[in-house]
Amino acid sequence: MTAREQDVLRRAGEASVLVLVSLADGPKHGYALIQDVKQFAGVELGPGTLYGALDRLERLGLIESLPADERRHPYRITAPGAAALRAHLDSLERVSAAGRLRLQLGGV
């Protein structure tokens, strides 16, 4: 399997990647996710976008919902989710490195 094929997050959208990054250091519920993403990425996720991403990631088996705390469901990254995030970040790093190198070579 190529690195590109391993990167299941390639087509999942930016919100899904941001949610996975946020969940990488521990379980969070919706409100905490929105606050965390705003803090580390400067992106304000709308609640509709957030639940779209959570639903998609859950169906892909990349996150799982924990028992509800009152009406809030905390979510946790799964082992396949962590692997997918790692593969996606590696892919981004390769693209980023290539981009920086080419900018240097081009003298732009």
Add this chain to the structure above:
Amino acid sequence: MSAPEAREGRMVDAALRCYPARWRRRHADEAAELAALLIADGTPAASIAWSYLAGAAREWLAPRPGRSLSTVAAALLAAACLLGFSAALVAESAPARAAGTTQPPSGPVPPKIKPMPPSAGSSSPHQFTPCRPVLPRQVTGAFPAAGYSQLSIQGTAHARSC
């Protein structure tokens, strides 16, 4: 709960009702809870409702295991066809209504000509005829087939004959 808070809550609830039942069963409670937290945080309820509406639209359009891409495409195509058909019907009926108008919008305008007594006009080359509305005829060529223009032309001609 104050009236504005109740209105905001209703707005968000209405947006959440737009989601498919499967999604509502799974997320509706926590989504409502999140909306309440965001509103308390100062986020406008309208923007939250809008975000949920957009999410609901994406949820309906996203292909699911039981709902193939072709099903979604067929549903979109059918909706587009219905929309196009309705638009065509409206476009067709609008000129037809305009051409079919035989009276001005405010109702018939009676000619302001005083009728002459029959005896006074007996030797005149113009015979007396009581003024009455004339049935509209289709005017071809010089004027557009708009009902109001036709009536003006006929009204003028009729007034002269009286």
